[in-house]
Amino acid sequence: MTLTNWAGNYAYRAPVVQHPRSVEELSQIVASARRVRALGTRHCFNDLADGPGTLVALDGLASSVQIDSHARTVTVSAGTRYGALAQELHAAGWGLGNLASLPHISVAGAVATATHGSGDRSQNLAAAVAGLVLMSSDGSLRTLVRGDDDFAGSVVALGALGIAVQVMLDIEPTYDVAQEVHENLPWETALANLDDVTSSAGSVSLFTDWREPSIQQVWRKTRVSESYQPREEFFGSTPAAEQRHPLPGIDPVHTTAQLASPGPWHERLPHFRLDFTPSNGAELQTEYLVPRAQAVEALQAVRGLADKIAPLLQVSEVRTIAGDDLWLSTASGGDRVGIHFTWQPRQNEVTTLLPVLEAALRPFDARPHWGKLFADEDRSLARLYPRWDDFRALVARTDPTGVFANDFLERHGLRDA
Numbered sequence: 001m002t003l004t005n006w007a008g009n010y011a012y013r014a015p016v017v018q019h020p021r022s023v024e025e026l027s028q029i030v031a032s033a034r035r036v037r038a039l040g041t042r043h044c045f046n047d048l049a050d051g052p053g054t055l056v057a058l059d060g061l062a063s064s065v066q067i068d069s070h071a072r073t074v075t076v077s078a079g080t081r082y083g084a085l086a087q088e089l090h091a092a093g094w095g096l097g098n099l100a101s102l103p104h105i106s107v108a109g110a111v112a113t114a115t116h117g118s119g120d121r122s123q124n125l126a127a128a129v130a131g132l133v134l135m136s137s138d139g140s141l142r143t144l145v146r147g148d149d150d151f152a153g154s155v156v157a158l159g160a161l162g163i164a165v166q167v168m169l170d171i172e173p174t175y176d177v178a179q180e181v182h183e184n185l186p187w188e189t190a191l192a193n194l195d196d197v198t199s200s201a202g203s204v205s206l207f208t209d210w211r212e213p214s215i216q217q218v219w220r221k222t223r224v225s226e227s228y229q230p231r232e233e234f235f236g237s238t239p240a241a242e243q244r245h246p247l248p249g250i251d252p253v254h255t256t257a258q259l260a261s262p263g264p265w266h267e268r269l270p271h272f273r274l275d276f277t278p279s280n281g282a283e284l285q286t287e288y289l290v291p292r293a294q295a296v297e298a299l300q301a302v303r304g305l306a307d308k309i310a311p312l313l314q315v316s317e318v319r320t321i322a323g324d325d326l327w328l329s330t331a332s333g334g335d336r337v338g339i340h341f342t343w344q345p346r347q348n349e350v351t352t353l354l355p356v357l358e359a360a361l362r363p364f365d366a367r368p369h370w371g372k373l374f375a376d377e378d379r380s381l382a383r384l385y386p387r388w389d390d391f392r393a394l395v396a397r398t399d400p401t402g403v404f405a406n407d408f409l410e411r412h413g414l415r416d417a
């Protein structure tokens with residue numbers, strides 16, 4: 001049977017998928033492969049994970065979660081899903097600072113693509129990486145820790161530098177979060193007060209179809225302290241009376257608890273619950289990350305395309321991400337605003353629209369999310385990343401024969417063909 005990604009829009013071309021049961025077995029597979037790529041939980045929407053040779057999934061390796069309470073880190077096997085890790089951490093009295101919208105994705109796959117949640121002060125998930133153990137093309141292991149010369153280039157690495165076997169993440173004492181949803185925030189008010197809107201809670205997401213004069217839903221997640229009070233009126237929007245799904249009219253049974261009821265961080269920060277299939281079935285995704293300072297102009301530019309976008313859209317989400325120093329991070333060098341599109345599964349029409357969207361966002365140096373659909377028709381991603389050439393040099397040095405190479409990396413100029 002053909003193996004596809006989570007969305008079913010991409011069938012992996014790699015002829016073999018291996019599931020090693022030990023690091024030694026993984027080492028033998030890698031050392032004897034002409035070409036090999038790591039596969040995580042298959043949540044990318046493009047061919048980034050694929051390869052012309054072997055794919056290795058780490059789901060057969062024994063799961064391991066080691067907490068160092070003194071150093072405030074946890075070391076996990078790289079294929080661990082965030083949801084499973086979160087449950088173990090919380091049970092032991094610890095938490096992560098941030099999570100993405102769903103907990104089903106692997107730590108290594110999320111980190112490799114600069115996956116993020118939302119929050120003016122929340123960096124993407126890769127910024128919490130304190131160390132990595134990577135398997136090189138000869139099957140040997142190398143350890144990198146924050147501060148090492150190659151570290152900032154090796155965390156968001158798109159699978160190009162080897163196979164992550166272990167990841168060390170920063171942790172903090174567990175905490176509670178309350179989630180509130182407000183409805184019908186007028187666009188003009190949101191744009192005039194964007195900084196106040198996005199800083200009003202630890203994590204803020206704006207859900208829109210671009211066509212309506214109001215943003216349909218604002219999801220706000222706040223760390224609960226003694227002084228926490230839910231907001232009634234919020235910039236002209238009103239609190240939702242019931243639990244909501246981001247897609248109007250869809251049963252919210254899959255979404256994490258709202259209505260300001262406090263709960264553990266890992267049961268509020270993701271939008272979707274671990275024990276349910278996320279989202280509304282078949283979908284495609286695209287996201288562009290623009291500099292925070294140009295967010296209002298960029299959002300206006302996208303609104304100008306509302307009539308083209310809306311017929312293909314399920315919903316869009318606007319989030320904020322704090323800057324970091326990881327070379328290929330989409331928030332590298334400064335704070336960003338993410339403009340995300342959950343499309344209907346109409347791939348041909350979506351891929352026809354993407355160059356139009358990218359042309360509108362070109363003045364804002366919009367960085368596409370590595371794991372989602374984008375066009376990059378003029379192959380110009382290099383101009384968006386100041387450390388691009390350093391990354392290429394790192395790839396050439398650590399994988400000179402292209403064992404971890406694939407079409408995606410070559411097509412976008414991340415390594416030579």
Ligand SMILES: Cc1cc2nc3c(=O)[nH]c(=O)nc-3n(C[C@H](O)[C@H](O)[C@H](O)COP(=O)(O)OP(=O)(O)OC[C@H]3O[C@@H](n4cnc5c(N)ncnc54)[C@H](O)[C@@H]3O)c2cc1C
Pocket residue numbers: 006007037038039040041042043044045048049058078079100101102105106107108109110112113114115116117158159160162163164165278279285369371372
């Ligand atoms: C429903 C849904 C919701 C999503 N929500 C968000 C969101 O809230 N925020 C966001 O930013 N993104 C989001 N995404 C995108 C998603 O987080 C990324 O695509 C992420 O890469 C998925 O991780 P994965 O393990 O499934 O990766 P895969 O698709 O399996 O692989 C992605 C990349 O990671 C590499 N990789 C995987 N494992 C390893 C390893 N062990 N060592 C080295 N490289 C490895 C692969 O080679 C590949 O290059 C969402 C996707 C879906 C389908």
